[in-house]
Amino acid sequence: MGKKKEDYIKKYSFQNFFSFDITPYIQVCEFEKGEFIFHEGSLPECLYYMVEGKAKLYVSHQNGKISLINFITSPSFMGEIELLNAQKYTRGIQTVTKTICFSLPYHECKQKLLADSVFLRELCLFLGNKMARTTTRFSQTQAYPLENRLAAFILMSSDENFYKEKHTEISEYLGVSYRHLLYTFSQFCQSKIIKKSGKGYEIINKKKLQELAREVY
Template sequence: MKKLQNEQLKQQFIQTSGYLDQFSFDVSLDTQLFFFPANSYLVKENQPPSHLFYLVKGKAKLYDTLANGKVALIDFFSPPCFIGEMELVDETQTAFSVQAIEDCWCLALARKDCQKKLLKDALFLQKLCMYFAHKNYRNIKASTQNQGFPLSQRLASFILLTQNEGRYREKHTQVSEYLGVSYRHLLYVIAQFVDDGYLKKEKNSYLIQDTEKLIQLAAEVKA
C-alpha cells in the first residue's frame, strides 16, 4: 500500500467516479489516495481496515481462510465500490482478506477521523443500503448461474474477471469450489480451452490467446 501525494490524480478520480455523490457533506479535504500493486492486500484477514476505501480503478477479490486451512473465494470488486464498509458499520465484524487482482487505486477516508460523522450521514447510509442490496443481488445471480449454465461459459466469464494483463493465475482448488464443480471437471474444461487455443499453459499461469472467444462464451452468463 502506498499513499500518493498527487492532488491532480486524486481530483481526477473524485470527479470521474461519483465519489462525492456518496456523501451529504464535502469529504474532499479528508480524502486520501492510495495505490495497491497487483497481489498486495487492501485488507488483511482479522485486521480491521484503518480506512473506508472507495475503489476507483482496478480489480480485487474477497476471500476467507476456513478453520481447516482451505481458502474460499467469496466475491470480487470492480470500480466504483466501497471496501471496508462492513467493518465501518459493525466494528465487531471479522475482516476478510481483500487482495488486488491487478493494480488498484482507492480514495479513502480514515475511520478514526470520519466514522462517527459517516454513521450519522443519512445519504451515505442510504447509498450503503443500496450497495448492500446490489451486492446481495449479485451473489444470488452468481448462485443461480452456477446451476443454470455449463462450466465452459462460467469459467470463461471467471477468467475474464480475474485475469491481469492477459494472464490467468487463480488456484484450481479455490476456483472449483467457487464455481461449484469438481476439481477434475474444472481441469478437464481448462485443458479443453488449451486444446482449442483459448489459453496457453505457462509455468505458473495461463496466457489468454483468444479473448474474443472467451467473451463469446461468457456473453450469455453476463446477460
C-alpha cells in the same frame, strides 16, 4: 497529490455520494498487484472505495483451508460492513491487478458518515446490488454449463490477458469438481482459446471467451 486527488474525485463523481464536503478526509491509495488491502482478521482503520482495479475476498478456516468468497471489481466499497459494526474483523482482500482506491479514515469521519443520509442511501444501494450479484452467481451454478461460467471467470480475474488462479480455490468457487475444472481448461487449450504459460494461462482468443461468457450475463 492534492491535484491528483481532486482529479480522481471529479473523474469518479465521488462527492455526489455525500451531503458534506468529503475532500478533506480523502486519501488516494495505490496498491500494487498481489498487495493486501485488508489482512484477514485485522481491525480496519479505513473505509475504501475502489475506483480502478480488481481484488479477491477470501476466508481461512480452522482446518487450514482457504476459500475464495468473491472477486471485487471497481467501483466497490471495502470495509463497509465493519463501518456499520456488523462485523468487527475483516476478511482478507488481496489485489489481482494494480488498484486505486479512495480511503476514508474511520477515526476522522466515521460519525459524519453514519449520520449522512445521502451516503447511507448510496451504501444501501451498493449492498443491495452486491447481494443481488451473489444470488445471481449461485443461481448460475445450476443454470449454465461450466464452460460458460469459467469463461466469464477468466475474463473477470485475468490481468492484461493473463490468468493465474489456484485450481483448488476456483473449483470450490464455481461449485465443480477439480477434475471437471481441469478437463474444461484442457478443452479451452485444445480449442486455442487459452494457452498454458508458466504458472498460468495466456488468453489468445478473447473474442471466443467473451462469446461464451455472454451466455452468463
